[in-house]
Amino acid sequence: MTRLISTIGPAAAGAFLMILAGALFAADNTLVQYGAMTLGIPPARIAFWQYFIAFLFALPWLVSQGAAAMRTGQFGLHVIRVASAAIGVQLWVAGLAHVPIWQAIALVMLSPFFVTLGAALLLREAAGAERWLAVSTGFAGGMIILAPWSDGFTPYALLPVAAAALWALTSLLTKFLTRRESPESLTVYLLLLLTPLNAALGWEQGLQFMGGAAGLVLVASGLLTALAQYALTKAYSVADAAFLQPFDHIKLPFNVALGLAVFGFVPPGSMWVGSALIVAASFYLLRRESRVAAVA
Template sequence: MLNLPAAASSTPAALPRRAVLLMVASTVCFGSMAVLIRIASKQLHPFEIAFLRSFFGALAALPLLWRNGLATLHTDRIGFYVVRCAIGAVAMLAGFWAIAHLPLAQAIALSYSSPLFVTIGAVIFLGELVRRRRWSAVIAGFIGVLVIVRPGTDGFTAASLVALFSALCSGAVTISIKFLARRDPPDTIVVLTTWLWVPLSLPAAVLVWQWPTADLLPLLIALGMLGTAGQYLWTHALKLAEASTLAPLSYLQLVFVSVLAWWLFNETPDEWTVAGAAIVIGASFYIARREAKLARERILRERIEGEPQI
């Protein structure tokens, strides 16, 4: 999914109702998409599913272009978009493969480790200062990952490493969007990202291509539409409230997917996945809250320093 920094400040008590509705709707879209990926993977390779999701998702993004005109495509950072989308395409391919080969709840739980990689990347690439409390949260988060993955036991599978690799790439995408969102509006980011994913995901799909059956086609179209709708709803929710405030709502995706996985595939998360997911989500939530608090303090300090001295 697309990760954008929030453009507005809020507190849980003042959380706009529209932001809540948009965020919950986006989690339903992304959760439903994960279930459809699992269903489609019974007939098609995950790489082909990723391409078809991109293709139909690009078509679903056309109304944004129709509404806003060609100005939606304007950016002076197209090269940066290509690099960012290439990393995003790798994250998508790996994530789809993990969903096809792991219990759904475990695949989604591991995807929540992305903020841990974002924190590390922000130190390396953005020069951000991370102090003891956030580093403690990162360490706790990776302990949660180890609880889910359980290396050295019979419960360990290579597919869990693929899911972690997808989370790492998603973290890199999040860092890149911090640059893009400073100058480009959300609709531009959604449209360009969705369209660039089509050619970037095609080579992997060609290697495993087989024509989908007629009965599977509506599901693939729905998958693409859900992906684009989820991105649109998510980015616009973040225009109304801080990501740290909305984070608990995004974690509802794990509950939603777990219920559907139990109902449709008779999958029940084991105690290790539940315990590890709780640790990872708790650590990620703390990191988001801490970063938001520091950002507010930084903005307030800059305003005070910018005021004329009397």
């Protein structure tokens, strides 16, 4: 990785890693949807094994951090943060069991707007007319993708929206905790608490490992999750978040292409219209925040 950065530079390396993370997440989403829709694996069981196997791959790093990273005066907030992330994962996987991958990934892109909304309501951050315009435009795009007025609407499509809201809460709690906690502490508690919380949420559906094709899907999903998270974290470590944000949106065509190739899911024109509104609003919001940060 160091050689790649020194060869093409940190900006290009960050962009490459962000695109790689998007491709890995798209492959992972496709596997999860195949396991749930085709093989009939209970969604909660997929979520548990997906992140437990990812946890095993991350275990060497976890051990290297030692007890120092576990010192905290905010344990309760760590639990709430990871619980919101875990429930979001459960809802996301449950959504993939019922709705086309293009719809799920487009709707989960609403998360930044929930972050903006939550920052104003929970963290009391100032929110001017420009912010509210961006949030309103993003949610309008989400409504076009949801199309609750159409005959094809299913309440299952609300699951990715709920996942986006919970992951936004996770982001807000992360932002709050970084005022007193180290990044290492946040990561360690996420890895340590996510598996038992997923186990508790999936206990009723059963957590037993499955053999054959189902077992291969679970292992591959865990490996892809670990690799994608590593690529994402590494991207943010070598390049600025504002620079990387446009490359994050490339995950949408990756997911659409795999959904079409594997399941034959053909997105309607309204998906592109709604997604265009979400992407445009997120860019507008990003530029505004960058200007504010530069002035401050």
